[in-house]
Amino acid sequence: xxxxxxxxxxxxxxLEDVFDFKRVEDFRVAYQTIPLDKCKEVSIDFSHTRYIxxxxxxxxxxxxxxxxxxxxxxxxxxxxxxIRKILTISRxxxxxxxx
Amino acid sequence: MKILIADDHAYxxxxxxxxxxxxxxxxFEAENGRVACDLVADNRDIQxxxxxxxxxxxxxIEATRTIRAMANDRLVTIIFVTALxxxxxxxxxxxxxxxxxxxxxxxxxxLLSKLNAHARNQAVYASxxxxxxxxxxxxxxxxxxxxxxxxxxxxxxxASETQCENITxxxxxxxLFNGDLLISASSPTGGVYLLVGDxxxxxxxxxxGSLPVSGIFYEGAAKQESVATIARAMNRRLHRxxxxxxxFCAALMYLEPCGRQVQIWMGGMNDIVCRPASTANIHxxxxxxxxxxxxxxxxxxxQVEVLEVEEGTxxxxxxxxxxxxxxxxxxxxxxxxxxxxxxxGGNVVETLVTQVHEFTAGCKQADDVSLVELxxxxxVHRMSGAGTLVDVGADxxxxxxxxxxxxxxxxxxxxxxxxxxxxxxKFLGTIQGVExxxxxxxxxxxxxxxxxxxxxxxxxxxxxKATPDGFDEYYRLREQRLxxxxxxxxxIELEYLRGDSRAQxxxxxxxxxHDSGDGFDSGRVKSSQGDSDAPYGRGLELLQCxxxxxxxxxSGRTATAVYAFA
Numbered sequence: 001x002x003x004x005x006x007x008x009x010x011x012x013x014x015l016e017d018v019f020d021f022k023r024v025e026d027f028r029v030a031y032q033t034i035p036l037d038k039c040k041e042v043s044i045d046f047s048h049t050r051y052i053x054x055x056x057x058x059x060x061x062x063x064x065x066x067x068x069x070x071x072x073x074x075x076x077x078x079x080x081x082x083i084r085k086i087l088t089i090s091r092x093x094x095x096x097x098x099x
Numbered sequence: 100m101k102i103l104i105a106d107d108h109a110y111x112x113x114x115x116x117x118x119x120x121x122x123x124x125x126x127f128e129a130e131n132g133r134v135a136c137d138l139v140a141d142n143r144d145i146q147x148x149x150x151x152x153x154x155x156x157x158x159x160i161e162a163t164r165t166i167r168a169m170a171n172d173r174l175v176t177i178i179f180v181t182a183l184x185x186x187x188x189x190x191x192x193x194x195x196x197x198x199x200x201x202x203x204x205x206x207x208x209x210l211l212s213k214l215n216a217h218a219r220n221q222a223v224y225a226s227x228x229x230x231x232x233x234x235x236x237x238x239x240x241x242x243x244x245x246x247x248x249x250x251x252x253x254x255x256x257x258a259s260e261t262q263c264e265n266i267t268x269x270x271x272x273x274x275l276f277n278g279d280l281l282i283s284a285s286s287p288t289g290g291v292y293l294l295v296g297d298x299x300x301x302x303x304x305x306x307x308g309s310l311p312v313s314g315i316f317y318e319g320a321a322k323q324e325s326v327a328t329i330a331r332a333m334n335r336r337l338h339r340x341x342x343x344x345x346x347f348c349a350a351l352m353y354l355e356p357c358g359r360q361v362q363i364w365m366g367g368m369n370d371i372v373c374r375p376a377s378t379a380n381i382h383x384x385x386x387x388x389x390x391x392x393x394x395x396x397x398x399x400x401x402q403v404e405v406l407e408v409e410e411g412t413x414x415x416x417x418x419x420x421x422x423x424x425x426x427x428x429x430x431x432x433x434x435x436x437x438x439x440x441x442x443x444g445g446n447v448v449e450t451l452v453t454q455v456h457e458f459t460a461g462c463k464q465a466d467d468v469s470l471v472e473l474x475x476x477x478x479v480h481r482m483s484g485a486g487t488l489v490d491v492g493a494d495x496x497x498x499x500x501x502x503x504x505x506x507x508x509x510x511x512x513x514x515x516x517x518x519x520x521x522x523x524x525k526f527l528g529t530i531q532g533v534e535x536x537x538x539x540x541x542x543x544x545x546x547x548x549x550x551x552x553x554x555x556x557x558x559x560x561x562x563x564k565a566t567p568d569g570f571d572e573y574y575r576l577r578e579q580r581l582x583x584x585x586x587x588x589x590x591i592e593l594e595y596l597r598g599d600s601r602a603q604x605x606x607x608x609x610x611x612x613h614d615s616g617d618g619f620d621s622g623r624v625k626s627s628q629g630d631s632d633a634p635y636g637r638g639l640e641l642l643q644c645x646x647x648x649x650x651x652x653x654s655g656r657t658a659t660a661v662y663a664f665a
Contacts, residue, residue: 006397010397018521020545021549021574021577022517022518024570024571024574025571025574028567028571047328050538051521051524051538051541051542051545052542053542053545053546053549053638054546054549054635054637054638054641055549055574057634057637058564058570058634058635058637059570059634061633061634062567062570062634065567065634066567077401078327078328078331078401079325079327079328080323080324080325080328080538081323081324081325082538082539082542084325086542086641089640089641089644090637090640090641093405097402098402098403099327099331099400099401099402099403
């Protein structure tokens with residue numbers, strides 16, 4: 001799991017092929033390295049991710065809650081059809097910007 | 100210069116011969132028109148004829164006509180040598196194809212001046228001829244190269260094996276190559292992807308970008324990638340390839356197999372016009388983004404619009420070649436006319452194309468023109484060429500496996516391994532027909548297993564996950580309790596149930612997960628969790644969506660899920 005600073009106060013968290021309960025700790029550590037006062041936008045990049053489970057949904061809500069106070073936008077980007085379906089079933093499309 | 104002297108008087112011929120050979124010209128002699136014609140025919144390098152008018156056998160005027168008729172691919176200058184006293188004869192000489200006159204008796208300096216003047220014309224003619232030959236050669240070369248490139252375009256851009264009945268399309272390039280791109284491809288699940296786009300400009304330079312774009316399109320469709328992912332990949336490639344100032348306006352869409360949902364990404368295109376099945380009230384979807392190839396990857400916005408439509412709704416996508424088509428007065432066809440025709444309905448594509456043709460009657464087509472109707476109803480595909488109906492989603496729905504059963508009993512040591520589910524999922528993925536469903540099956544097994552392990556065996560409470568700290572705590576406890584497990588186990592049973600395609604019963608996979616602990620009390624989970632912000636309790640909802648049936652018995656210790664390959 002990698003965090004990239006794309007400049008302009010935009011950050012990307014790049015996930016691996018599986019995003020499930022085993023990544024809870026890693027994921028939290030990853031997004032907490034992003035400086036809250038210097039961040040306007042965080043993209044969670046699923047371009048390499050093929051599988052997620054329901055704990056992934058919890059992690060996404062957690063990251064959103066973490067950045068809520070500072071007003072940074074949390075985006076979900078490059079999801080495949082399957083993951084998009086899972087996100088839609090859970091109505092995440094109404095809660096997140098999914099690209 | 101090679102010169103032919105035609106005169107029946109030997110004395111006249113000798114006089115001219117004397118003057119010309121003195122100047123270094125090479126001369127032929129003919130004593131009548133017939134001999135003159137034969138000599139011109141036999142000696143292709145004769146460039147000039149000095150022609151007497153009256154000769155026996157064939158006179159000079161007839162001989163001139165004959166030479167003109169047979170040597171029209173050569174420049175043979177014919178100068179009549181005559182006493183300039185009868186205007187009607189002079190006219191006849193010119194009408195027969197003569198170029199000039201030299202008065203008799205011949206004055207040496209006038210003759211030589213005339214020869215020099217005609218020699219200059221001959222030189223201009225020769226250089227024009229050479230330039231023309233070179234142009235012809237290059238034209239042939241370009242034609243050949245265009246045919247080669249056309250072949251590549253036809254194979255790459257028109258590579259789809261199937262045609263979709265939901266799509267009615269018209270495209271017409273302004274020149275040999277199309278800067279508009281209009282392609283569709285079936286998805287593995289039976290839906291259809293559609294791309295309508297317009298590169299800046301037209302002709303070969305515009306068309307060349309369609310090669311990488313169509314490659315990305317077909318690959319993405321075969322992998323059932325999301326419209327956003329495909330659009331992003333195209334943008335990245337085009338941004339790198341295209342020169343500044345050149346870009347690709349595009350509408351990229353995916354119609355689900357059921358025909359009720361469309362996903363759309365649009366940049367720089369005309370509004371898509373939507374005509375619902377039940378009313379003539381058209382409405383429009385606007386492009387929200389920049390055309391492809393302009394923005395850097397990190398500036399690119401790949402958000403997709405998801406459109407839920409009633410069956411029978413038609414979407415119309417067209418390039419600006421339609422609305423910007425001009426008539427003889429320079430007036431544009433305009434969007435209002437397009438809207439009007441779509442609102443009327445019927446065979447819209449044909450009607451609109453006819454209208455544009457009639458509107459622009461007599462004018463040269465200035466830009467590439469493309470127009471597509473996408474009918475939102477269950478998607479039907481036909482084989483390209485043969486035209487037979489084809490069920491492209493068949494492999495996806497009918498996992499053609501033999502019946503099999505797989506059982507496993509996972510004891511404490513196995514449960515401690517964190518990738519049990521991944522291993523089972525990957526294993527199933529190797530079975531013929533299951534692969535396309537691997538992702539969903541992974542989700543199902545993963546959720547059933549997590550419930551059995553965390554709630555059944557490890558007796559963890561979901562509510563703990565309500566806060567971010569609790570969320571972490573939950574997974575710490577999970578590790579802790581796993582470590583001290585001894586006699587507990589989880590049994591997984593997988594069974595492939597063969598369906599009956601004639602009775603439309605799909606093949607199915609039965610998944611039974613049993614735990615030795617307290618079980619999972621599904622009744623306690625509220626089904627409306629999806630609307631809350633709680634970061635837990637979403638697994639059951641996913642299961643219910645993906646499974647044909649899901650039942651718990653034995654106080655929640657045994658969960659049975661049935662997944663249909665449909």
